[in-house]
Amino acid sequence: KSVSVSSGNEVSITPARAPPIASAYESANAFVAFAEEIEKSIGGKLTDEDGTPLTGGQDPKYIAEKAQTFNLSRLLNRLDAGLHAEVKKVHKNQWPSVEEALDLRDRRLNSMKRGDELRSGVCVRFDSYVNIVKKKNIRFCRAEVAGIDWEEKTVRLASGEALPYDDLVVAVGVETADYGIPGVKEYALPMKTLKDGFHIRERIHGMLEAYENGDRKRISIVVAGGGATGVEFAAETANFFRRLERDGVVKTGDADVSLVEGGADVLMMFSPALRAKARARLASLGVTVKTGTKLTEVKDDGTVVVWTAGVRPFGAMKDWGLPLDERGYAKVDKAFAVEGMKNVHALGDCVTFLHQKTKARVPALAQAAVKEAGVVAENIARHLERKLPMSWNPPERWITVVPMGGAYAIADFGWMRLCGMPGYFVRKLADLSYFLSILPPREAWKIWVDGSKVYDKND
Template sequence: MLNPEAARSQAAVTPPTAPVVIVGGGFGGLYTALALAERRHHPPILLIEPNDRFLFLPLLYELLSGELRSWEIAPRYDSLLAGKGVAWLQDRVVRIDAQSSQVHTASGRCLAFSRLVLATGAQANDFGIPGVAEYSLGFRTLADVERLQRLIQTLKERSRPLQRLAVVGAGASGVELACKLADQLQGSTIVDLIEQGPGLLPQAKAFNREQAEQALQRRDVRLRTHTRVEAVQPGGLTLLGPAGSEQLKVDGVIWTAGLRFQSLECQPPIPVDRLGRLSCEPTLQLVDQPHLFALGDIAQQELPLPATAQVAFQQAECLAANLMHSLAGEPLDPFNYNDLGEMMSLGRGEASLVGGGFTLAGAAAFQIRKLAYLARLPGKSHQFKVVAGWLADWPR
């Protein structure tokens, strides 16, 4: 942890008017910006994010199924940040000069910062498997949802015998997606869930794992464990399973089998772990870079944390406080994660949750999950708009 004297020395590196620059507008970046903007006498805040919309990823499954609308889970940054005291630059950071406290963007800008927050998140990991990038669909963006919705519509209209979709990866994303797909396809297409490991949801709570297994069975989703994807081709997969190599004919592949992390070019170089995540102190400062901070999926601390929105929510509050402490030359607080439970979407109108000492599954769990995420949507004004939309839909 940086001592007060060193922090005061670091604060003198850049002018006091230089903003806190936040790179990445996902959960970690956006919620840190909003939390910092609520502090009295906060510094100038600049959020750099190339996309025009924030995406509330945990509700992406409900967007696919039509249970929610795109404006509800993907509000525009200019609307979210209006009047909040946060400037937004639609650009991409390509290089960091930590010695001179500057970032360089894809459009050629060179911007000074007093403190820098890195919240660049993660991307889908193809693990170098041939054909994944070319012939599979992801499920992390609005464009991914639109492509998958078109594929679902085509399969339902065509309805040929033995149509098949393969979802690769039986973690939370793969399980939730497989359940939604099976409900949307209404029996017109076989859904295979392919997992390299021995079972689904290895990190999940036992109750949620049991509910997920039952949900997949009710929808006749075919779980293939101990099965590795060797290659993806147009219209098919090469698999290696317990019985050996197999060619599986499919009408589409959706890839959810892991994440990769790509840190930004920095001088001096930023320490990373073997997966490319940024090595952080308990205070969320980067190792050996006390005026640089990180949070969310890209940040790696000594004690591993789940790559979930819940972690980023909590880190954002801690980081906002620590940024104020850092600028004032005060001691920083370590981040302590509080596990509030676990929620999973398990098909249209169904969910499973564990938290607060109780477990629940089914339609009631779905409504609780929906309300819990409503409370986490960014900004009170957007929350009110979403509530108004839900109330207007209630009679239907």
């Protein structure tokens, strides 16, 4: 049989042993209640193989009569990848009791609440953002760009709507690069978006649940890429496992984190002294670091592989017809005007901007993008005022801070370097400063406090 989801996907369900009609009738009530929670999550309706809705006032006796074709726990397990739900494992021939079904529902609701808590410290909801920008005469449009008509000066959306412009700013960032390595796209987990973060979290929690149930002997995490993201994630994950060992949840040595880097060392943007501090910190947390090692393939063998090994330019820029360099980044001048195009600007990770003196590419850092945004905004205003644009002269060195689990971070100011708790406080202040640069003070303070609370809970 199959249960179809409104997105068009079909989830195959293996028929379970038919329960006695009385217990099935009781379970049907819980089934319908839980199915309603699923529908809220996916924004669609669950139906049986005939297209009959499972919720919406359906007689529980009808569900009971159809019970042999459904097994709640197996259904949710198969939907798990899409819903990121935490699902209790049930034997393949066991129909969930009312208590089990309600327990699953409560765990799902708790997971949703926990997700809201995690989101509150790292992002601003779209509806909240709309209210913020309305005061600045900004229209926020959540849509996919299908193309750009340079002659008509319009941006075409996937919905069919066309947005005319006087000045256009391209700030689309980058996307994850798999370098054509077999298995990366299929089995590795990227670490680029908030959704990616939740997916990784649920995979690790699923491994822990299997470990607690005796279905797994070990928990293995491999982090591919020894840059700032990979090092921070490896340190935080190892710190999390060390806490579980202290609490007796995981036996010492049963959870391991490995960091794999193809280059000669981790955090190559830092000085040798700070890199040594970082390696020592990773070793103290039990992280196995393998440098000079390249992944040749990722297999589906139960190991969680988190991919932080690199990014590539946003592919749609080529389809839009933007002039690109040999690596695929947008070409801009010293004022961030796209070369050869009128009233078109680009900034952030999607462009190549070289320092005039060192000829080094400006690093892909949030602080750099914020500075660039200020230059572009000023130049758009100057264009309206018929003034010459301003050029940007970036600093040679940037303040770089990498948290490494607990109240520990390494910070490089160029003229001064900090490790441990002082570096951690610098990072927290940098976060607050960034939020204040893009949000009203009250909103910035709230997201900073919420994020600090969540971060501290991992320690």
